[in-house]
Amino acid sequence: MAVSTGAVRRPAEATFWSTVWEWLTTVDHKRIGILYFWTVIVWFLLAGAQALLMRLQLARPDAQVLTPAVYNQLYTMHGTAMVFLVGTPVASVFANMVLPMMIGARDVAFPRLNALSYWIFLFGGLLLNAGWLAGGAFDVGWTGYANMSTRPFTEGIGANFWVMGLIVLGFSSMASALNFLVTIINMRAPGMTLMRMPLFVWALAIVFILVLFAFPVLTVALIFLWFDRFYGTRFFDVSAGGNIFLWQHLFWIFGHPEVYILILPAFGILSEVIPTFSRKPIFGYTTMVLAMVAIAFLGFSVWAHHMFTVGMGPVGNFAFSLSTMLIAIPTGVKVFNWLATMWGGRIRWQTPMLFAGNAVLLFVVGGLSGMMHASPPIDAQQHDSYFVVAHFHYVLFGGLVMAVFAGIYYWLPKLTGRLLDEGLGKVHFWLTFVGFNLTFFPMHFLGALGMPRRIYTYPAEAGWGTLNLLITIGAFITAVGTLFFAYNLFRSLQKGQPAGNDPWDGRTLEWSIPSPPPEYNFEKIPVVHSRDAWWEEKRQRRIAPVGGGSNGHGPTPTHAQGHAHGTSGGEEIHLPKPSIIPLILALGLAVAGLGTIYSRALIALGLAITVGAIVAWVLEPPIRGVIRSKE
Ligand code: HEM
Numbered sequence: 123m124a125v126s127t128g129a130v131r132r133p134a135e136a137t138f139w140s141t142v143w144e145w146l147t148t149v150d151h152k153r154i155g156i157l158y159f160w161t162v163i164v165w166f167l168l169a170g171a172q173a174l175l176m177r178l179q180l181a182r183p184d185a186q187v188l189t190p191a192v193y194n195q196l197y198t199m200h201g202t203a204m205v206f207l208v209g210t211p212v213a214s215v216f217a218n219m220v221l222p223m224m225i226g227a228r229d230v231a232f233p234r235l236n237a238l239s240y241w242i243f244l245f246g247g248l249l250l251n252a253g254w255l256a257g258g259a260f261d262v263g264w265t266g267y268a269n270m271s272t273r274p275f276t277e278g279i280g281a282n283f284w285v286m287g288l289i290v291l292g293f294s295s296m297a298s299a300l301n302f303l304v305t306i307i308n309m310r311a312p313g314m315t316l317m318r319m320p321l322f323v324w325a326l327a328i329v330f331i332l333v334l335f336a337f338p339v340l341t342v343a344l345i346f347l348w349f350d351r352f353y354g355t356r357f358f359d360v361s362a363g364g365n366i367f368l369w370q371h372l373f374w375i376f377g378h379p380e381v382y383i384l385i386l387p388a389f390g391i392l393s394e395v396i397p398t399f400s401r402k403p404i405f406g407y408t409t410m411v412l413a414m415v416a417i418a419f420l421g422f423s424v425w426a427h428h429m430f431t432v433g434m435g436p437v438g439n440f441a442f443s444l445s446t447m448l449i450a451i452p453t454g455v456k457v458f459n460w461l462a463t464m465w466g467g468r469i470r471w472q473t474p475m476l477f478a479g480n481a482v483l484l485f486v487v488g489g490l491s492g493m494m495h496a497s498p499p500i501d502a503q504q505h506d507s508y509f510v511v512a513h514f515h516y517v518l519f520g521g522l523v524m525a526v527f528a529g530i531y532y533w534l535p536k537l538t539g540r541l542l543d544e545g546l547g548k549v550h551f552w553l554t555f556v557g558f559n560l561t562f563f564p565m566h567f568l569g570a571l572g573m574p575r576r577i578y579t580y581p582a583e584a585g586w587g588t589l590n591l592l593i594t595i596g597a598f599i600t601a602v603g604t605l606f607f608a609y610n611l612f613r614s615l616q617k618g619q620p621a622g623n624d625p626w627d628g629r630t631l632e633w634s635i636p637s638p639p640p641e642y643n644f645e646k647i648p649v650v651h652s653r654d655a656w657w658e659e660k661r662q663r664r665i666a667p668v669g670g671g672s673n674g675h676g677p678t679p680t681h682a683q684g685h686a687h688g689t690s691g692g693e694e695i696h697l698p699k700p701s702i703i704p705l706i707l708a709l710g711l712a713v714a715g716l717g718t719i720y721s722r723a724l725i726a727l728g729l730a731i732t733v734g735a736i737v738a739w740v741l742e743p744p745i746r747g748v749i750r751s752k753e
């Protein structure tokens with residue numbers, strides 16, 4: 123094939139620094155996906171360690187492991203990190219890892235914007251947590267309720283980092299959402315109509331729409347809070363005509379759609395893993411799509427169920443209770459369809475499927491307790507108790523994180539070319555399953571017994587000691603499971619079995635190309651004739667599922683780069699040019715954010731870097747070369 127510029131770098135020249143440079147400047151969605159992946163893993167481990175510290179303190183009554191001040195910072199930053207640095211980016215992690223391949227595209231619509239999203243995510247996360255180093259982290263809970271978070275109630279610098287960190291992170295989520303929406307709308311392979319898209323792609327498309335509508339509301343709330351803290355406005359101060367409920371409304375108008383931003387990617391993962399391992403097409407594809415659309419719409423009409431106890435009165439409470447209960451219907455449809463997909467299937471209980479089946483089970487437990495506090499009088503009992511802590515961990519850890527584990531065991535081999543170990547995976551699974559339930563199931567009882575959330579200790583007379591001890595033991599069992607997982611990840615990079623193109627007998631297009639895929643994914647863009655495009659193609663050609671990388675009959679022969687065949691046939695493949703500018707732009711934003719806390723000069727410096735980077739961005743050519751596929 124003809125290479126029109128000499129810019130295609132040969133891997134043989136790679137030194138340590140050239141490799142670092144390649145990662146810093148990469149605009150390849152797969153590499154950005156790997157960067158996202160490891161960053162999220164690190165935040166997950168850190169936030170998990172914070173949870174363990176809290177559990178040490180709560181293991182016994184009247185314990186003195188942590189001071190109350192540190193306990194408050196820990197639950198606040200654990201919750202914030204789990205929501206904004208682990209859960210929210212899950213969509214971007216998996217979108218980058220596999221979405222373009224699933225729709226038969228060579229990359230995302232805007233590769234440099236994609237890199238920018240990642241770098242903003244990295245710097246935003248550091249900014250958010252910088253309070254730990256600057257004298258104390260934020261400490262009023264991940265919900266940041268104003269007035270509590272305004273001065274004089276919270277003077278600490280940790281609050282400033284929290285607010286500014288979240289404002290910066292919002293840009294990352296929104297840029298990523300826009301990029302992937304355009305990618306999904308414009309870059310699907312020929313023949314892939316909307317109703318032939320994998321459900322995972324549908325789930326993410328809906329998530330990204332939710333992000334675009336929900337995050338701006340949070341940003342507005344955060345800016346109000348910032349103005350109250352720094353510039354003397356009184357948005358949340360009743361004595362000055364402000365509104366004490368304004369924050370709660372704005373936060374939850376963002377916050378409830380946010381929980382669907384967290385859980386829909388998990389639904390998407392389940393809808394791919396379950397059919398593959400049940401060897402059946404998904405049951406009720408159309409209803410699955412409609413259910414997700416319904417959940418997304420209804421999700422914007424339920425926010426005040428977080429506020430049943432503030433005194434909205436019976437009409438308000440009734441309306442929000444009703445809309446909340448309605449959401450159970452489409453959610454039930456999805457659970458029913460997953461079960462119906464498994465029904466009668468020849469299920470292979472490999473690690474991805476273990477985690478997927480388990481995610482469905484635990485999500486149902488969390489959904490049922492959610493339905494309980496959808497009723498205002500019941501919520502009045504459960505509000506701010508450990509029952510709520512049990513509920514949202516069942517949804518977020520039991521539903522989301524378990525599904526994410528399924529997705530990692532399933533898809534990471536596509537990117538690294540190496541499988542994770544099944545034995546270690548099963549140990550990880552069982553320790554997590556047992557530890558998780560031991561940790562979070564007893565919390566329902568503690569809540570019913572009256573233990574409030576967000577307390578740093580309790581007296582022995584309360585009688586909560588035994589359950590709390592069990593919970594702490596459970597948490598450490600879960601942690602041991604997580605260590606097995608981390609070990610499995612590192613081990614697979616060196617010693618993992620080669621994955622081959624299609625280790626699971628997959629159904630979607632990413633399994634038709636090599637693992638790891640070439641930079642441009644598809645040498646030839648596939649033509650799609652049905653749902654489960656790759657699976658159908660295999661059935662029609664009677665190709666046996668292949669491990670070991672020798673699947674010669676796929677639509678995409680593997681080697682392409684750099685060989686000059688001199689023919690003019692084939693497709694043109696545009697290779698995007700690596701760029702350092704996204705990193706610099708993100709750095710500029712973070713410096714400006716830091717400046718809003720420390721000094722105006724720093725703001726000016728940050729904005730100067732940002733503007734300079736934007737100008738350079740516009741001037742830089744986006745393409746580094748064009749190659750041709752073989753005819
Ligand atoms: C073994 C793993 C985990 C343990 C032991 C754990 C433990 C805890 C504890 C002890 C609290 C504080 C409860 C309180 O004092 O009110 C808490 C709060 C919280 N956790 Fe976890 N957690 C774990 C995993 C997760 C995961 C995976 C997520 C989400 C993806 C998550 C999200 C939250 C949130 C949002 C809060 C609320 C923070 C707040 O009240 O402001 N946790 N967790």
Ligand SMILES: [Cu+2]
Nearest residue numbers: 378425427428
């Ligand atoms: Cu909600």
